[in-house]
Amino acid sequence: MIFDRRNLDDNALINIYRKLLFPRVIEEKMLVLLRQGRIGKWFSGIGQEAIAVGAAMAMQTDEYILPMHRNLGVFTTRNVPFERLLAQWIGKASGFTKGRDRSFHFGAQEHKILGMISHLGPQPTLANGIALADVLNREAKATLVFVGEGTTSEGDFHEALNIASVWNLPVIFLVENNGYALSTPVAQQYNCKNLVDRALGYGIEGRQIDGNNVLDIYYTISEIASNIRKRPRPALVECMTFRMRGHEEASGTKYVPQQLLSEWQDKDPVQAFEDYLVGQEVMRRTWGPYLRNEFNSRLEPLIEKTLAEPNIRPNVFTELRDVYREAALPQITPNKNKTxxxxxxxxxxxxxxxxxxxxxxxxxxxxxxxxxxxxxxxxxxxxxxxxxxxxxxxxxxxxxxxxxxxxxxxxxxxxxxxxxxxxxxxxxxxxxxxxxxxxxxxxxxxxxxxxxxxxxxxxxxxxxxxxxxxxxxxxxxxxxxxxxxxxxxxxxxxxxxxxxxxxxxxxxxxxxxxxxxxxxDGETYVEIGKARIVKEGTDATIVAYGYAVHWALEYMAKHPDQSIELIDLRSLQPWDRNTVIASVKKTGRALVLHEDTYTGGFGAELAATIAEACFGVLDAPVMRCASLDTPVPMDKGLENQFLAKSRLEKAMGQLMGY
CATH class of the missing domain: 3.40.50.970 (Thiamin diphosphate (ThDP)-binding fold, Pyr/PP domains)
Incomplete structure (x- = not known):
């Protein structure tokens, strides 16, 4: 492995070595904790640290990075506190997701890092939107997104490359080609010589580099990022590396030939860079163990402190509250002019x-x-x-x-x-x-x-x-x-x-x-979650939404002798339980009407809620009128038969005659 220091002085090289070694030491600690049963799962990036560290160093601190499982070096290079990372991994309240998700499945806006979800393909598409915002703001920024070679088989990856190319978005798509997607080798993952060759098909720049050479990665990403900040456009970078451990620790590596593991062990990015620095007399061989001890002494108390944090105390109110961001409508004076x-x-x-x-x-x-x-x-x-x-x-x-x-x-x-x-x-x-x-x-x-x-x-x-x-x-x-x-x-x-x-x-x-x-004519807002009482009545309640509201109005016009209260839900999530329940308690009868199919339609949820809340005052069973349990047919006669409207008269007859 050939390292080219260019204009980096000794202190800069030692700093890079520290950044490269730190995630390795953390990982070794995590593997010990895993064997001790003190953490539950671990996705190892040992052997791939150079990619995460070199690429993160090349990006400006106010530019977004979207990493994956094996990119601990991105987080450490961005100085994300170790104790918060550990709390995230073991599910403590002080973690980024408060015990609601694991691994690197989180974001940290303060560090401009957006983690992944288990569905690996979507990440590159998010990078496009982030970069588009920067372009619209006329900010000279680049966005870096990591994917594995397995993810390049996902449709989202290809959609992202196409959009980035068509819109000239400053995104660096960095592929960590580590040989295996879980246990599936690259020969069964794609049928081209190099993944970087795909760049040509999308009309974008492509480069393939040694993923274990931290300086090559740093310089390559720095150069590309600098260039696309000035002239926005995407680039595809394939980093050739190897995953020295299993997809996650429980997977093991039995499916990997031992000779292949030995070959890549000789290309270990941390050891190779250390050997280079020692050979260049930038550092002494004893500094490596010394730095390991320094990192370990810093990590040990943080590990014990975080592991000792109390377990999360489940709270139903907190969980429900945090599903949505609190929303408030603008306070305006309604415009009386209408058209x-x-x-x-x-x-x-x-x-x-x-x-x-x-x-x-x-x-x-x-x-x-x-x-x-x-x-x-x-x-x-x-x-x-x-x-x-x-x-x-x-x-x-x-x-x-x-x-x-x-x-x-x-x-x-x-x-x-x-x-x-x-x-x-x-x-x-x-x-x-x-x-x-x-x-x-x-x-x-x-x-x-x-x-x-x-x-x-x-x-x-x-x-x-x-x-x-x-x-x-x-x-x-x-x-x-x-x-x-x-x-x-x-x-x-x-x-x-x-x-x-x-x-x-x-x-x-x-x-x-x-x-x-x-x-x-002007600004107007309807509160999401608030139903509309279209017409008041006393004999029965029809709950509907969308086109079905107008079917109900047609029925009511044909039956003026029936005092029907019609509720238009308007919002289905959240929906206005209080208005619906109050109406049914008043009328004693309820029919839920919608255009969706009968089985599994939202009407089932409405009917169940009404039955639970109003059972004691109902004069008839809660009834549903919905469309047939078939796909929607094209022929007009078949379509009319399919729609719930064709059965509304019968359903209301059963409800009113019960």
Whole structure:
């Protein structure tokens, strides 16, 4: 291994050695604690320290780094306190996630480090959003994101490279090619000679370097970062290294040929650099053991102190409170001027006024700029706010949602348009595992709204007509809204933009141009979690949301002899239990109506809650009226049969006649 010191003096080289040795000493301590049963799990980066340390040193301290399991050197180089790291690893309250997550699954904004989640692919997409925020702010910064060679098989990795290339984002995608993804060798992971060759396909710069040579890594990353700060664009760097221990300690290394382990042991990055410094008479051989003793003497009391911290005392209130960031609506004087507009125009008005109020709000989606989106919701906005804020995206939902999250992590707000709500399935991990869990895990709000054009009635068939709100309502950390009227469409959208939590905003496609109503001209906000009593009554309660509210109104118009109280939920997570329960206690009968399928639809949750809270006053069983348990058919006759509306008369007849 050849080291080139260039213009580094002796003190600088010794400093690098200290930074390289420190994570090794910590890891050796952790392996002892693991064998003693004092910690539960460990992902070892022994043999890969040069990558984390060299790359972290090359980045400016105010630039984001997104590390992985084996990048302890990033944290130590950024001077993250060891005792907080240990508390994180063993699940103490003083850890970054307060015992709610393990390993490096956390972020630390004060250190500009954003850790991973177990779904490895999403990390690079977040880096894109972070870098985009820097570009929009005209800040000359780079972002560094780590991935393993196994992660390069994930679709998110490729989506991230494509977006970064198309948008010229200053992101360094650093691949630690350590030979194995758990036990799967690289020959079974990809079929190209070098991973760095993939850079050519995305039109970006690619470099392959020795991942065990700390100076090569430092210089390479420094050079690339310096360059892309001045002329933003991405780069792919492949660091060739080896994982000397198992994927995690329980995995072992029996699947690795002994000869291969021996070869890489001879390339140990810490020992190789020490040998170089001794050979150059920069340090004496005795300094290595001396520094180890210094580090150990510093770590020992911190380890004992942290291990002695009391175990977390579970508290239900605290756990529920921390799922969401506290939200408050702006205090404004309501505008008395109202205009009759269509449902679709109310959504556009909400977006426009949100963009006018927040210069850090970015709209993203397929064809939303000049074309105005497939439904023309964003038509004209690009000419008002420009292409930097109204952004066409490549066709890659997961990559775009990840970029939106990255924007949120770096001080921006984002509204993402799904072309159809059905397509959110392509970004499902980002939504339910990343967006939803971030605040609960480490207290970071994520300011993202995902617009979901939803519902049937337009003969869109199985892939353009689903009512998939139940996918998201059950996911703690997400808020879900579903307006039925134009004024609520605007008010809930503006409230969602203000909310620091991720919000799924469902908008019914059939209502776009088929429904009009009075909408306040200025800022208007509808409280998320507050239902609307559309019409009061005494004989029965219908609880509905979205298009189903209008089915209920049609039924009520045909049956003026029945005194029906109609509640439009408007928000599904959180939902207004108090209003619903109070209504059913008054009327004694309840029907839950929604467009989603019967089995597993949100109506089941509503019906169960009503039955539990109102059992003693019910005059009839709580009933549900929902769509058939089939995919949504395309043919108009089949679609009408599918929809809950075709069974509403019968359901209400059973309820009222019980």
């Amino acid at each position: 009759v507009i269509r449902y679709i125009d109310a959504i556009t008005a909400g977006l426009r006024q949100g963009m006018q109020k927040h210069d850090n709000l970015i709209l993203m989606g397929q064809d939303i700029a000049e074309y105005g989106g497939v439904f023309k919701v964003t038509e004209g906005l690009v000419y008002e706010f420009g292409k930097t804020r109204v952004r066409n995206t490549p066709l890659c939902e997961s990559g775009v949602i990840g970029a939106a999250m990255g924007l949120g992590l770096n001080g921006y707000k984002a509204v993402v348009e799904m072309q159809f709500a059905d397509f959110a399935s392509s970004g499902f991990t980002q939504i339910v595992n990343h967006l939803a869990k971030t605040h609960y895990r480490w207290g970071q709000n994520v300011d993202v709204v995902i617009r979901m054009p939803t519902g049937a009635g337009t003969s869109g068939g199985p892939f353009h007509s689903q009512s998939n709100e139940a996918w998201f309502v059950k996911t703690p950390g997400l808020k879900v809204v579903y307006p039925a009227f134009p004024d609520d469409a605007k008010g809930l959208l503006m409230a969602a933009i203000e909310d620091p939590n991720p919000v799924m905003y469902f908008e019914h496609k059939f209502l776009y141009r088929n429904l009009t109503g009075e909408v306040p």
